[in-house]
Amino acid sequence: MAVPDVKTSKGVSTINEPIYPIPRQMELDARKVALGKRLFHETRLSGDNSTACASCHDLGKAGTDQLPRSIGIDGRLGTVNAPTVFNSGFNFKQFWDGRADTLEAQIDGPIHNPREMGSNWPDILRKLEQDPGYAATFASLYGRGIRPDHVKDAIATFERSLITPNSRFDKFLRGDGAAITAEEREGYLLFKSLGCVACHQGVSVGGNMFQTFGVMADYFADRGGPTAADLGRFNVTGQEPDRYRFKVPSLRNVDRTAPYFHDGSATTLEQAVTVMARYQLGRTLARADVDRVVKFLRTLTGEYDGRSL
């Protein structure tokens, strides 16, 4: 779990703040990152060589496809909204229902999912072995013979490199009072006082716990058209308390990752904040408060490769 040094971050300016900055860089093997990046964009990982990881987690689109639900091979529609791959290394578990403990374990999901990449390891490895470039690179990094673990390790290492430091809010947390506006600051205070921060906290502003969708009201009844994916973590554990329970998503770069929720039902931040307040907090927010919270959320957009997402 690529959680940054939490213990020490407690003692700096972020003391007692529920959110702390993303580290500016990660200590990773650059060669593995490079290989992983290539694999991440490799369409041969899919059964029909049409789909790569990057197909749904477009780095140019803040690591998402900006669709309510993703389109896999043969144009099949996915069951949930694709979460961003940025900062996914900070997530305590992967997938909306947290069924994968690690990024490496997560890879098996889309690879085999017939709605996503629809492939299998023997096919993938054969394709990679046939490519002299891959064979040589793998051999130099992992020794002879490409194994699934090697592919996963390379991709996961690359994904861990996908962090977005230097957001305006992180600069504010690091002591730059002018990094955010007064209004944005008020939005942050509202974010805390309203209770959002009860779930959206930590380095990723989320991504470190599960929570039931619809605590104060029945979201799914109100929305209608229930799906199997709506059961959330219940699909993994079969435990009744886990019904409708999902991984709390990170709010980092949330301004760039619309649409929102597992079902991609909220297309704007205002919409998402309003839904959250109603179903999670049992509150109806004033329009101004919604705007302030949204303004705060937009300060969470960081940089990748030196550029803002």
Next chain:
Amino acid sequence: MKLVRSMKPLLGAAIFFLLTVLFVKTQTVDPETHNAIVTNLDELKRLDAVLDQEILEARFSQLSHYDPLVASLAELRAGHHRLKAGPYAIYRRGQADIDRRVEAYEQMLGRKELLLEQFKSANALLENSLRYFPAAIAQAREDHIGSSHAAVLSGLLLDTLIYNLSASAELRPKILVAIDSLEAVRRRSPRAAAAVDNVIAHARVIMRTKDEVDGLVGELISLPSSQRADEIYRAYNAYYERQVHRGYVYRFYLYVVSVVLLAYVAHIVLKLHRDIAERKRVEAALRASEEQYRALVEGSIQGIAIHRELIVLFANRAWAAMFGYGTPEEVVGLDLRTTLATHEVARVEAYKDARLRGEAAPPRYEFEAVRRDGIAMRVEVVASVVSWRGEQAILGTYFDVTERRQAEAALRNSEEQIRQLQKLEAVGRLAGGIAHDFNNLLTIIRGRAHILHGLVEGSERQRKQVEVIAKTSQRAAVLTAQLLAFSRKQILQPKVLDLNALVGNMEDMLQRLIGEDVDLLFVSGAKLGRVKADPSQLEQVVMNLAVNARDAMPRGGRLTLETGDIELDEQYARQHVGVQPGRYVMLAVSDSGIGMDAATRARIFEPFFTTKPAGKGTGLGLATVYGIVKQSGGNIWVYSEPGQGTTFKIYLPQVEAAVDELEPSEPSAAPQRGGEHILLVEDEDELGDLVREVLEGHGYIVLQARHPADAVTMAERHPGPIHLLVTDVVMPEMSGPQLAASLASSRPAMRVLYMSGYTDDAIVHHGVLDPGTPFVQKPFTPEVLARKVREVLDTEPPEASAQRRGGRRRPPVAP
């Protein structure tokens, strides 16, 4: 044994395998791994405690976010993963036990994670409601729900907050009552419905989630994660210690097996060492045995040969040398028949055949052999049948007995010599005894005849008769003298002399003696050594030999006299009885006469043995020669073969001294007379009377004693001087010299003249007269006696004589 030997490498491999197994068994968990495992377990416990603390912090809003919880759980997961993967190097049962416990820990961890996630979800709701609750209460109060209800709201807020912080359910009914009353207010006053609804909703969330959260916290905290870790640690440690202990045990076994192996190796090395030493010892013994055999056989001075069918198979160096060959190798294959004298071949072959057939054959016999160089020899062989390289052969030990046989012959010869010597000795003693008595008789006869001759005057016929008596007695005296000489009883007066001079002086006389038909040749040796002998006796020897030679050459021939120095060695001494080794002077007398045979040779020196016609010789000539030579300390040998002539060789011991001057023979003048008093002692009355008469006849006054006691008495009684004592030497009671000694004190001026015809008396020692002793030899004639008496009386008195010994005697002076 063979099986055991073939087992040995197998045994070695087994021991090696056992050692390897034991060595592997001693390898316990390496300390680094052990430390890593123990540290990891400690770390798990520590992380667990941290997580529990973080849960409590989160529960009471002390934690601003859940990342620490996530991180702690991840670390626990990682620790558990290490625990699962960790190599325990514990034997199977222990590993299974540990695995089971790790599995239990994992289940516990899974449970913990599940609870933790539920805790986080519930706690977030609780936190959210608690955070919002005061605001919701305030909102409701602002909405004018009435002062009576304000107190309810305030009470509810307070109770809820306290209830949240308390572990007790005491406030729960009260809060529920308050919620119920608010429900009533909501129904009565729709205007405040929204605000009150909010309060009610969040109060219900708090009531619900508070219990849930506390329940989860309680369950989380009470999860036996630390105990599970401890159990793993205890189980692991027990197995670890067992493993370590087992390591000690195996190390001990390893030590024991190593010691055993080491001992075995040491045993092998020692055994090898002993074997080598033993082999060396055996080799040395073999070599020594071989050397002994070689020394025995090769070094033996006896000839050793092994032959089959008389063909030599092996012979030692001594055998080869004995038969005239250079090396033992040369004689291998030699036919022994070629070494046999021709007449021996049949006999030796017969022995050999009999021996091989196992029949009787002399084990030891002698035969005549011929050396390779043709020299004949006498060989004795001891033969036996042996096995040589698996076949029968004959082993013979050969002795060259040639010399032994010769020595035996020589010994037999010596024995003959001794026998002859003893015979001559016996005859000599007999002759000597007779001669002694004859001397006295002859002295009387000759004396009386002499006197009678003087008395018979006128009658020519009577005188002739007396002259015959005198002549015959003269011949008898000569005969007696010869007998004495032969028996070595005559009295010698030896001088140191040069034999060349003595023989040389005799040459003319000898030539006359042997006649004209015989040539005389004198070969004198140069620088001849001196001898000590009685010259007149020696002349007698030469003369007798010359006469003997002449008689052996009736038709003439040559007489050779030869002198020379010679050294007789030990070997010569051994072969010749009675000879002492040393330097001698040889006198050889050889003739070219008829020679003699062995029988004659054997008896040649016997007295009265003669080959001459009866009456031609006395048979005493060579006996006399023998006696004189022997008495002079010399030896005489005769070499002769019939027809080859005869050689007599005389050896006289050399002396290192100057030649004595020979006294010129005194002129034979008429005896001088005297008037002195003479004491005569002679136990033979007839002889005594004769001597007295002769002396009185010459004017002397004679006191005659019949024996020494009378003489002593007479000397005491006689008033006047006694000028001379004339005495016999051998007498009963007292010898002549004893008598002279007893009278010497009372009559110191008295001279002494001894009469003797015999050597075994007091004045002669070993046949030699004591120097300076006045002496007249029996049988003597009256003239000789008278002359001797005068001579003694004319010498200086004994005292003066003693003082002037060695000085020339004064010529006789008439009184």
